[in-house]
Structure formats: structure tokens, C-alpha cells
Amino acid sequence: MNDSISINRRQILGLFAATGAAAGIAVLSSPALAAKCETDGTPLQFTPKTAPDANPVENDLVKYPKCPYCGMDRAKYHHSRHLVQYQDDLVDGTCSLHCAALSLALNLDRGPKAIYAADFGAKTDPKPLVNVDQATYLIGSKLPGVMTKQSKVAFAAKADAEAVKTAQGGELGNFDAALQAAYLSMAGDTAMIRKKRAEMKLKAAGHAGHTP
DSSP: OOHHHHHHHHHHHHHHHHTTHHHHGGGGSOTTTOOOOTTTTSGGGGSOOSOOOSOTTTTHHHHSOBOTTTOOBTTTTTTTOEEEEETTSOEEEESSHHHHHHHHHHTTTSOEEEEEEEOTTOSSSSOOEEEGGGOEEEESOSSOOSSSSSOEEEESSHHHHHHHHHHHOOEEEOHHHHHHHHHHTHHHHHHHHHHHHHHHHHHHHHHHHTOO
């Protein structure tokens, strides 16, 4: 990964951590999915639990089926999924940029080796992954967001991004612009997710109460 890009990303993550928000975003992790380990209570508790993977893009949906931060099915959200490969080849496969941003903030001492995003412009399903350094993001369009109110989708071809922008609005930017937007919307997105999950629990409890 380009050194200047890496430094810029560290600055974005550092600013995010300085606000104290990085400590709070851990609440989005599902306790039911978190494995107890001896490093709990330290920054190392957020270390990806899977084995090192030198080629994480290959069969990523098989190797990383669930997002470790929200538990969502990455195959279902293949069009928005991201994948972070750290310098030690540990990998976080997430459902969205929102959860990739969580991974990067919680692993401040683990530099990213490569970051990948689904190519929203691809015609195939599942969408193939593209290195974010070669991607163009469409930020804030009318397309539905995943884990966020503000849509942020990646395209391998800038022409595809421009075509969707014409139809759906939004602004074009690189990964760092999209990452910064993800952090800026984190508080509102977290509140939205909490509300939705609370409503789902109430609905599930209501159905259970009416079971004959």
C-alpha cells in the first residue's frame, strides 16, 4: 500500500480515536459472536480471530461468511462488503464500509496491507472485490446504505461511478474520502442501528407472546 496513502489513513483514524469514539464503537459487536480470549480487556481483544490468510480475496465469502462486528451475512450484502487484510495477514471480512471503519479504528496498531471493496458496478453476483486504492466511491447518493443512512459504494471503473451519479446523485471520491464520511456519520448510524435492533427485539418478543 502506498506510504502516503497509509499515512493519510492513519491521520484519519487518529483523529477519530482522539474524539473518544473509537472506544465506544465496540458496543456494536455482538456478545453472542465474540469468543472469550486471554487478551480481553486489552486492545488485542479486537484482533481478528481467523488464521492468517495471504490470499483473502479468494473465496472470501466462504472463508469470511459473517461480519465480525454486526453478524450480518456477507453473501447477502455482497454488493457492499469490504475486506481488510492487515500486515500480519490477519483479515477482517465485513458487510460494509461502516464495519470496515470499525475494524480499522479498533486495530490502530495493526497497519492495513490491503483493503478491498465490492465493485458495485460489476454485472455479476456476487460482486467481485477491488482494491480500494484503485476504486472510485460514490458518496451520499440515493442508493440505500448498508449500516448507514449515507450510502457509500465503490466502483472499479470511474465511468461506472459517474453513470450512477448521474442517475442517483451523490459525490465522487476516493476511499479516504469515503472512510472519513463513514466516521463522520458514525454517531448517527450507531443510533439508527440501535433503534432498529431494539424494534426487532420488541417485534420478536411480541410474536413469541402470541405463540399458541
